[in-house]
Amino acid sequence: MAKRDAALAARGGKRNAQGVRLSTALLWIAPLLFLALFYFYPLGTILQTSFARGEAGVGGALLRVFADPSARGALWFTFWQAALSTALTLVIGLPGAYLLARYRFPGKRLLRALTGIPFVLPTLVAAAAFNALLGPSGWVNVALMRLFGLGAPPVAFTQSLAAILVAHVFYNTTIVLRLVGDFWSRLDPRHGAAAQVLGASAFHRFRTVTLPLLAPAVTAAALLVFIFDFTSFGVILVLGGPRFATLEVEIYIQTISLFNLPLAAALSVLQLAATLALTVIYTRLMARLSRPLSLQTREIAQQPLRGRRNKLLAAAILTLLLALLVAPLAALASRSFVRLSPRDAPRQTAPTGFTLDFYRQLGRDPQEGVFFVPPTVAIRNSLAFAGATVVLGLALGLPASWALARDSRSLLSRLLDPLLMLPLGTSAVTLGLGFILALDQPPLNLRASPLLLPLAHTLVAFPFIVRSLTPALRSIQPRLREAATVLGASPTRVLRTVDLPLIGRALLVAASFAFMISLGEFGATSLLARPEYPTVPVAIFRFLSRPGAVNFGQAMALSTILMALTGGGMLAIERFRLAEIGEF
Amino acid sequence: MNATSERALEVEGLTKIYGDSLVLHDIDFHVGRTETVALLGPSGSGKSTLLHLIAGLEQPDQGSIRWEGRDLANVPTHRRGFGLMFQEFALFPHLNVFENVAYGLRATGMQAEPLAARVAQILSLVGLEGFGGRNVETLSGGERQRVALARSLAPGPRLLMLDEPLGALDRTLRERLMLELPRLLRRLEQTALYVTHDQEEAFAVAQRVVILEQGRIAQIGTPDEVYRQPASPFVASFLGLSNLLPVRVISEDGRIALETPVGTFAHPGPARDVQTVLLRPDRVEIGAGAEHSIEGTVEERSFRGSTLRAVVRVGDSRLTFDFPSRTEVPEVGAPVSLSFDPAQALQVYP
Numbered sequence: 001m002a003k004r005d006a007a008l009a010a011r012g013g014k015r016n017a018q019g020v021r022l023s024t025a026l027l028w029i030a031p032l033l034f035l036a037l038f039y040f041y042p043l044g045t046i047l048q049t050s051f052a053r054g055e056a057g058v059g060g061a062l063l064r065v066f067a068d069p070s071a072r073g074a075l076w077f078t079f080w081q082a083a084l085s086t087a088l089t090l091v092i093g094l095p096g097a098y099l100l101a102r103y104r105f106p107g108k109r110l111l112r113a114l115t116g117i118p119f120v121l122p123t124l125v126a127a128a129a130f131n132a133l134l135g136p137s138g139w140v141n142v143a144l145m146r147l148f149g150l151g152a153p154p155v156a157f158t159q160s161l162a163a164i165l166v167a168h169v170f171y172n173t174t175i176v177l178r179l180v181g182d183f184w185s186r187l188d189p190r191h192g193a194a195a196q197v198l199g200a201s202a203f204h205r206f207r208t209v210t211l212p213l214l215a216p217a218v219t220a221a222a223l224l225v226f227i228f229d230f231t232s233f234g235v236i237l238v239l240g241g242p243r244f245a246t247l248e249v250e251i252y253i254q255t256i257s258l259f260n261l262p263l264a265a266a267l268s269v270l271q272l273a274a275t276l277a278l279t280v281i282y283t284r285l286m287a288r289l290s291r292p293l294s295l296q297t298r299e300i301a302q303q304p305l306r307g308r309r310n311k312l313l314a315a316a317i318l319t320l321l322l323a324l325l326v327a328p329l330a331a332l333a334s335r336s337f338v339r340l341s342p343r344d345a346p347r348q349t350a351p352t353g354f355t356l357d358f359y360r361q362l363g364r365d366p367q368e369g370v371f372f373v374p375p376t377v378a379i380r381n382s383l384a385f386a387g388a389t390v391v392l393g394l395a396l397g398l399p400a401s402w403a404l405a406r407d408s409r410s411l412l413s414r415l416l417d418p419l420l421m422l423p424l425g426t427s428a429v430t431l432g433l434g435f436i437l438a439l440d441q442p443p444l445n446l447r448a449s450p451l452l453l454p455l456a457h458t459l460v461a462f463p464f465i466v467r468s469l470t471p472a473l474r475s476i477q478p479r480l481r482e483a484a485t486v487l488g489a490s491p492t493r494v495l496r497t498v499d500l501p502l503i504g505r506a507l508l509v510a511a512s513f514a515f516m517i518s519l520g521e522f523g524a525t526s527l528l529a530r531p532e533y534p535t536v537p538v539a540i541f542r543f544l545s546r547p548g549a550v551n552f553g554q555a556m557a558l559s560t561i562l563m564a565l566t567g568g569g570m571l572a573i574e575r576f577r578l579a580e581i582g583e584f
Numbered sequence: 585m586n587a588t589s590e591r592a593l594e595v596e597g598l599t600k601i602y603g604d605s606l607v608l609h610d611i612d613f614h615v616g617r618t619e620t621v622a623l624l625g626p627s628g629s630g631k632s633t634l635l636h637l638i639a640g641l642e643q644p645d646q647g648s649i650r651w652e653g654r655d656l657a658n659v660p661t662h663r664r665g666f667g668l669m670f671q672e673f674a675l676f677p678h679l680n681v682f683e684n685v686a687y688g689l690r691a692t693g694m695q696a697e698p699l700a701a702r703v704a705q706i707l708s709l710v711g712l713e714g715f716g717g718r719n720v721e722t723l724s725g726g727e728r729q730r731v732a733l734a735r736s737l738a739p740g741p742r743l744l745m746l747d748e749p750l751g752a753l754d755r756t757l758r759e760r761l762m763l764e765l766p767r768l769l770r771r772l773e774q775t776a777l778y779v780t781h782d783q784e785e786a787f788a789v790a791q792r793v794v795i796l797e798q799g800r801i802a803q804i805g806t807p808d809e810v811y812r813q814p815a816s817p818f819v820a821s822f823l824g825l826s827n828l829l830p831v832r833v834i835s836e837d838g839r840i841a842l843e844t845p846v847g848t849f850a851h852p853g854p855a856r857d858v859q860t861v862l863l864r865p866d867r868v869e870i871g872a873g874a875e876h877s878i879e880g881t882v883e884e885r886s887f888r889g890s891t892l893r894a895v896v897r898v899g900d901s902r903l904t905f906d907f908p909s910r911t912e913v914p915e916v917g918a919p920v921s922l923s924f925d926p927a928q929a930l931q932v933y934p
Contacts, residue, residue, distance in 0.1 A: 479674035482641050485661045486668040487688035488739060493662075497687070501678045 024407045028416065031400035035462075037444065038455050039423060042434025043272065049437055050265030065266050074250035075270065081161070081246065082229035085168035089225050090218070092169055092324065093176025095317045100177060101184035103305050105314065112177075113571060115325050119174035120570050121563060122520025123234025124537040128544060128559035129328035130167055130239055131158060132335035137552055139331050142340060159241035167235045170324055172225040179224070183217035220285040227278050231271070231427040233523045234537070238544055247271045248429045248523065255433055255527060265437070268430040275426060283418050329563065336556035340549070358553035375558060378539040382519055382562075385535060388454035389461060389518035390511045396458065397465035397510060404466070405473035424463040428523025431456055435528055452528055453535070457518035464513040472506030509573050516569040519562060536562050590617040591652075592775050593638070593743055598647035600633055600799075607633050608799045611647070615743070620769055620776040622786035625796030626822065631779045632671070634796075635745050638777070639668050651742065662691070667741030671748045673732035675720045681707070681731050682716035688739035702738060709768070710734045726757045733765075737772070744769070744776045750785060762788045783823050787811070795819055817860045817933050827863040827903045831932070842932065845901040846878050849926045857934035865905045867929035868922050870913065877923035882914050896920060 065071045100112065118126065132138050134157035141153035148154075157163050187210070233248040245253065247267050254264035305311055339355045362375040400420060407413050423431070435456055440447035446455070476499060484494045522537040529538050536558055543555035591614045598611040608630045615621045623631045636642045638649055640661035649656045656664060667688075676684050685703045694702070707713055710730040715723075720731060729749065736744060749765070750758045766789045769776050780786050786793050787807035795802045795810060802822075803815035814820035817828050832843040833851075840851045844861050851858065880898040891906040894913050905922075907913060914920045924930075 477674065479670055479672065480676060482636075482639075482661075483668070483670055483674040483676075483735075484687065485641070486639050486664075486666060487735070488662045488665070488691035489687070490662050490691075493691060498676065 024403045024410070025412065027399040027403035027406075028412070029399075031396045031420070032416070034396050034458075035419065035422075038435075038439075038459055039426075039431075041444075042431065042438040043426070045438035046265045046268050046272075046430065046434050050262055050269050062266070062270070064263060065270060068263060070245065071250060071254075071263065071267060074245045074247050074267070077244065078230060078246040078248075078271075081164060081168075081244075082226050082232075085165055085172070085229040086222055086226045088165055089169050089172045089176060089229075090222060092320065093173045093221075094180065094218070096173065096177050096321050097181035097184055099314055099317050100181040101187075103303060103310075103314065105305050111318070111321070115174050115177055115321060116570050116573075117329065117563075117567050118170050118325050119172070120516050120520070120566050120573075121171075121329075122522060122537050122566065123171075123232075124238065124522050124540040124544075125332070125520065125559045125562050125566070126167055126171060126328070127235055127238035128540055128555050129332035129563075130163060130170075131544065131552075132556055133328045133331035134158065134163070137340070137549065139335065158239055159243065161240075161244070163239040164232075164236055164244060166324075167239050168229050168232060170328065171235070172228055173321070173325065175224050175228075176221045179221040180214065180217045184214060187213055216285055220282060223278055223282045223285065227275055227282065227424075230278070231275060231523075233427070233429055233526075234541075238541065248427050251427075251429050251433060252526065255429075255436070261433075261437065264433055268427075268433055271427055271430060276422065279421060279424060280418060283421055332556060332563065333560050336553065336560040339553070358550075358557040361550065361554055362557060375536075375539050375543075375554065378534045378536050378558075379561065381533050382536040385453045385457060386515045386518035388451070389457040390514045392454055392458040393461050393465045393514035394507065394511060397462060397469055397514075398507075401466050401469035401473055404470045420466050421463045423459045428456075428460055428521060428525075429527060431459060432524035432527030435524070448530075450533075453525060453533075454518070456524040456528055457521050458514070460521055460524065461514040461517040464517065465510040468510040468513060469503065469506050472503050476502050512569040512572045516566045519565055519569075591615075592617045592619075593777070594650040594653075595634075595638070596648050596650070598634070598637060598649065599645050600630070600637060600642070601645050606799055608637070608644075611799075611801060613794050613801065613804055615775060615777055617775055618773045619792065620766065620774075620778055620790045622778045622780060622790035622793045623796060624780060624783060624786040624793050624822075625802075626781055628798075629796040630799040631781075631796055632747055635668065635747055635777065635779055638743075639666055639745060640664050665739075665742045667736035667739065667744040669732050669736045669744070669746045669749050671751060673728050673752070675728060675731055675735070677721060679720070680716065681712065681718045681720060681723070684720060684731055685716075685734045685738050687735060692739060706734045706738045709737070725753055726761075729753060729757075729761070737774075742775065744774050745779070746776065747779045748781070749778070750780070750782075758785075765789055795822065797822075814862070814931070817862065820862050820931070820933075825862055825864060827865055827901075827905075829861050829863060829901055831858050831861050833858055845899045846903075847876055847926075849876075849930065851932070858932045860933040862931040862933065863903065863924070864929050864931065865903075868905055868924045870907065870911055870920065870922060872921050872923050874923035875925045877921055879919060879921050882916050882918055882920050885913055885916060894920075896922065898922075 065075070096115075100108070121129075130138075134140050134155060136153040136158065138157075140157075141155050144150065144154050145152075230246075231248050232246055233252065236244055236246050236249050237252070240249075247270065251264045251267045251271070254260045254267065305314055336358055337354055337356070339353065339357065362379075364374055400416075404413050404417060404420075435446075435452065439445065439452065446452050480498055480502075481494050484498050485491075489497060520537060521535075522541070525535050525538060526541065529535055534542070540555050540558050540562070543551045543558065593615040595611055595613050598608055599606070600608040611634065613621070623634060625631050633642065637644050640656065640659065651664075676687065679687070682703055685706055686699055689699050689702060703716065704713075707715060710733055712727065712730050712734065715727070715731075720728065723731065729752070733746075733749065736746075750761055753761065762785055768774075769789075778786070778789050780789075790807065792804065792806055793810055794804050797816075797818050803810050803819050805813075810819065811823060814823055814825060820826075821828060829844050829846065834841050834843050834848070842849050842851045842858060842861065846863060878898055880896040880903070882894055883897050883902065884893075884895040886893050887909065888906070890909055892909045892911060892913055894905050894907060896903050896905065
């Protein structure tokens with residue numbers, strides 16, 4: 001009797017589990033098809049291109065890289081600048097993370113939001129911002145020239161290694177603040193207290209308790225920063241100048257200027273291998289971090305700032321963070337509204353001081369042949385591409401996240417989860433190159449399609465979308481649905497009144513990420529944008545690489561507009577993201 | 585007419601299997617109209633599963649659940665008109681207190697005005713006047729418990745099920761609510777099923793208790809009945825009556841006697857199956873006053889407020905007693921004599 005019952009139940013259970021597994025598998029179809037067509041197929045084409053020419057297969061391709069002095073130089077430079085940038089970012093970021101994690105102080109929310117802006121800022125805007133602060137006609141040089149009556153700008157910041165390093169720190173400090181700070185703030189202070197009771201000194205406590213607990217978070221942050229520095233493109237191209245080339249820049253130059261596609265493909269393979277390895281380690285670490293570790297709610301773990309020494313220390317850290325993260329942005333915004341010399345006017349001389357000319361100029365037809373279209377058209381293009389990216393990204397990201405959230409322990413999910421993160425570790429320029437190689441010939445010719453850029457942007461935004469949606473979907477406890485059902489809600493009513501409102505905020509966050517990433521994307525766009533359909537970052541790049549105060553002013557104006565748009569997006573994310581979810 | 589004589593909920597032959605394990609086996613019990621029945625058992629005994637089956641959140645493998653004689657097998661959860669208060673409350677984080685409480689009413693399509701009045705009435709019933717606009721995330725544990733209770737009461741459920749409703753609360757709050765909750769249920773004449781692993785809670789809240797042991801019913805009765813006459817050693821030890829002693833049955837001159845570590849006693853009934861005997865701690869006193877007395881050594885004593893717990897070694901057995909705290913109990917290591925009336929203090933089990 002009992003045996004029959006058991007067999008009956010086992011069959012029923014199996015049928016049920018099979019049903020869930022089947023519908024989960026169905027959810028994967030669209031996202032996987034998308035990744036297959038627009039990620040693996042282009043990358044496969046790169047591999048093919050890079051190995052097809054060489055007689056010796058893989059070895060031949062690598063040999064070609066090492067035989068080329070500029071490629072060899074790029075490889076070496078990519079590694080050490082990324083390592084140095086990462087170290088500097090940790091030095092600046094860790095004290096800030098400590099401050100945010102352990103103390104409550106007025107203006108903290110604002111500081112958190114402000115320090116979040118650089119991370120989502122398009123590289124071109126960051127480059128423009130440092131130009132506005134420290135470039136030849138940036139505020140610092142202008143002030144020094146006026147003050148001392150100099151004929152040439154005294155500070156040679158742009159086109160230097162320092163500019164690259166500072167820009168990287170500017171960009172990635174947020175990662176350390178967020179990732180380490182969030183984790184630190186939830187570490188139970190009682191661990192420290194317990195060690196204190198056991199007689200450990202403050203330093204000993206830090207070394208034996210805090211540091212080991214914090215180490216995975218710090219390592220994860222360092223890895224992510226390293227990955228971003230390793231694949232840095234816009235910053236190097238604009239701030240570093242022709243003397244510096246990372247792999248990413250080298251791929252771009254080989255593709256655009258020299259049209260040496262096999263070498264570009266070989267470099268891509270090299271870069272891909274390195275970033276993939278790093279991404280896999282990062283994903284593993286993050287999985288370990290999300291394991292509950294008797295994490296504490298923030299209120300308990302934080303205390304108000306007390307004592308003169310603590311306050312002074314906090315003031316010093318805050319000043320440094322603000323100077324580094326906010327000053328360039330302020331310089332950029334102010335520089336776009338100011339004419340420094342009467343000769344800087346578009347046509348005739350005009351009074352110096354406050355002006356809207358640089359903005360007005362954006363609507364005019366182009367001169368000097370910089371563009372085929374006025375820059376306002378670039379804004380319109382960017383907005384249209386961003387809108388398409390949001391739609392595509394959500395349409396593909398939602399089913400993938402749903403499948404992940406529903407069935408996170410199944411083999412399928414465990415295999416596919418890191419797969420979805422792959423685009424995060426793949427450089428955008430490589431993706432662009434892959435699109436050029438794969439998608440401008442049959443069977444899939446999209447070269448002239450307006451969807452090409454949104455597709456590329458969706459790929460870049462995909463990991464962010466999935467990472468925003470999955471935790472939210474996962475956080476809808478089955479209990480809540482059951483509670484609603486017991487209270488008399490029909491299944492459709494449960495969906496409408498429980499599921500949708502709960503993931504609504506996450507949807508907004510994901511959409512904001514997609515929108516901002518598309519607006520600012522430059523790596524893939526620089527290779528794929530057609531001259532008659534420039535995006536805003538492409539326009540900024542062209543303005544910045546031309547001489548003349550009017551071009552500079554317009555770059556500033558466009559960058560300021562882009563900064564405002566992405567800043568707004570960031571604020572939306574800050575507002576809507578659920579407090580406990582902070583994976584990036 | 586006795587209020588509990590009219591059967592509202594009837595559960596018959598209910599069986600639930602997960603994979604290879606029998607979670608519930610052949611469960612039979614009923615809940616009378618306006619009665620509160622407690623499902624009492626250790627964790628893993630199948631209490632919550634039973635609630636989920638009755639709520640319709642899970643389907644039984646065998647057996648039936650009937651409401652006023654009508655089989656519920658084909659009635660989906662949201663049409664059963666039952667209320668369920670979840671263990672961790674499961675409040676909707678995206679709705680404020682008012683909307684949480686109003687949720688079940690909105691599902692019935694109630695008009696705005698009567699709905700607002702009903703929510704206000706229920707909130708004041710649970711002592712949360714003016715909390716309507718509050719965000720549920722900002723509430724304390726006790727406040728959340730009240731919101732959860734209000735939410736499940738608001739639609740006027742035919743049967744209210746409470747799954748460990750006081751489990752997440754601190755002791756003071758629990759003890760207060762243990763008094764308030766039955767008063768409220770009585771006042772509303774609410775038919776209720778109350779799940780807990782805490783006998784104190786079950787006894788305080790329910791008119792009858794159903795004790796579950798590994799998916800089977802171990803005993804059903806009033807709190808008084810089950811405490812006086814635990815049906816099995818399991819029930820006895822689960823209720824804190826832990827002095828279970830091994831027995832050897834001996835036959836002397838055709839009369840049967842039970843040899844236990846605390847003495848040998850004549851046994852009137854058929855004794856073939858007797859294996860365990862319970863020495864009820866509440867029937868034992870210090871000193872040689874009662875019929876049968878034994879000598880032992882005090883091994884531990886701890887003061888517990890109103891009682892004093894002593895562990896006494898008698899031969900190879902350790903016996904635990906809770907004496908009123910004014911009792912004179914010798915120091916640890918000192919000899920002590922205990923006495924009891926075997927007819928009242930001893931219960932035998934197969």
